Amino acid sequence: MTRHTTDTLTIRQMCDAFGVTPRTLRFYEAKELLSPLRQGTRRLFSHKDRARLTLILRGKRFGFSLEEIRQLLGMYDPAGSNGAQLEKTHEIALERLALMEAQRADLDIAITELKGQLVEIQGRIARFRAAAE
Amino acid sequence: MTRHTTDTLTIRQMCDAFGVTPRTLRFYEAKELLSPLRQGTRRLFSHKDRARLTLILRGKRFGFSLEEIRQLLGMYDPAGSNGAQLEKTHEIALERLALMEAQRADLDIAITELKGQLVEIQGRIARFRAAAE
DNA sequence: CGTCATATTTACGTTAACGTCAACTTTGCT
DNA sequence: AGCAAAGTTGACGTTAACGTAAATATGACG
Structure with a gap:
């Protein structure tokens, strides 16, 4: 054990x-x-x-990337003691947040499009089966 | 020109x-x-x-990855003619959709957490400035 | 105390996604 | 016709993110 x-x-x-x-x-x-x-x-x-x-x-x-993640992680522990460090961390966080919200918007678009394509394909499959009598 | x-x-x-x-x-x-x-x-x-x-x-x-993207692209052109091909494309699309919706949920969580951290950091910055008289 | 499972370091190998350089060929202009 | 700009095909180099194998150490247990 x-x-x-x-x-x-x-x-x-x-x-x-x-x-x-x-x-x-x-x-x-x-x-x-x-x-x-x-x-x-x-x-x-x-x-x-x-x-x-x-x-x-x-x-x-x-x-x-792992390097980007490493920077992000920096703000999850109480380390960054001095002022400049805090400012820097804050800046990085703001950038990442903007990036992630943009990514979310992108993702919504992609999901919507993908759903549309799914319907399309289902239609093609249905027509294909109908054509096979 | x-x-x-x-x-x-x-x-x-x-x-x-x-x-x-x-x-x-x-x-x-x-x-x-x-x-x-x-x-x-x-x-x-x-x-x-x-x-x-x-x-x-x-x-x-x-x-x-580019390979994953290549498969996704397959469904955006009218190529996939035969039945098996259509079924395969449909299957891949369903998988990707599930994956992307999971990713979206994850992203929402991450964004919420990041916003929380931002407030945290702003608080620390404020306290730091206050401590500097 | 010996052995077996688990872990550690060191080091070279691998894959994806391009970067970079060399050696042409092709166009667009004068 | 002739030259520079833009494009083309190899071919080798590079970085990130691990995989894999070899040699060694350590801990649990009969």
């Missing part, structure tokens, strides 16, 4: 929970997107790490 | 209109996402090509 008194996860448990590979988690750590604790040499993923990974994977689904 | 009686565009005009490079357009052609006409050896991009490129670039913004 694997031992874990706390609410931290081993790399394998983390992988199973999120459907990613160990390589991916180590890669994200190398890119400073995650910073799991160490128990000796092994990684332990806390609740915070899980929250961050959720954000990372969501960002990826929107087509953001 | 560049000559063009018809409503087709040269590769340069196409690039300027969409903000892409010639390499990109040739690459998309090689991947069968576009099929511009030829006047001798040179490419001529029709209205149809422009419509397709719009769809391609939109798909990219959603994080779709």
